[in-house]
Amino acid sequence: MSAVYSLDDQVFTAFLKYGGLALLKLVLMTPIITICRYFASGITVEESVTGTKIRDKSKHFRPRLERFRAAHLNDLENIVPFILLSFLYVATKPDLGMATYLFKVFAFTRVIHTVAYLKRFRQTIRRLTYVPGIIVNVYMAMHIVRAVW
Template sequence: MLYTLENPVFWHYAAAASVMVLKLMGQGWMTVHAMLSERAGWASPEDLKKTPLNPNPDPAQLDPNPRVERSRRMHLNDLENIPAFWVAGALFVATDPPLWATLIGFWGFVLARAGHFWAYATAQIHDIRASFYTVGSLLVMVMAVWSLSALLLG
């Protein structure tokens, strides 16, 4: 069976996909933490209602905040890239690829996303961030082409 933890290809997919779930969800929490600690960058007018989490609402809380906006952009980038990895990776497993291809594809993507996170979080130049994006994107595309080739060529 391809989709069991006894299959090392699927095991690596499940592990890498789980790491990416944590990255995606964790980035959302990082944005919330930034909003609360900066007391700015809140998203909607109703966020200015007095609550236990916002005991002293201030209209300035709706103003953009550089730290919050950076975290939001990182989260949006994850939302643009990680779901494609989940789909391409699951299809890739179905082709019963060699383990070496799995290790390169799955863990290469995870490392590329980690590098992208580092580059974004530390405000590196665009070229560095784009390099990590490119590696991850190409790996996902290779997995998709591999899967499509298996479908078309039998």
């Protein structure tokens, strides 16, 4: 029998694959926001204008930049718990098919949610891509508690 946290364990490998995809998406948002900020000459906090010739900060507020930042914050609020819960979930030795399904659903819906958020799709579309991630996290949390209780 292989160790739970090894590349020999298929559930752990699935977690690495889809958890890594979600984390890559999260990490890539930072340089994307930085690039958008640079090209849009946008400011996000007052300290950003210290030492510059900008007098009227309201002219440099960029709603598109704020949309990217909000999407990134949403990722932080959802991907970090997913990674922690998934790591604990793997320790319960779940069914490979179910674990892979949960990891895939979360990773892909996070990518779609960000696209929907940035492209200004209707709230309904964003909700349809947000709710499955929450369901995945709640399911894994309940599974973890049930496994040790």
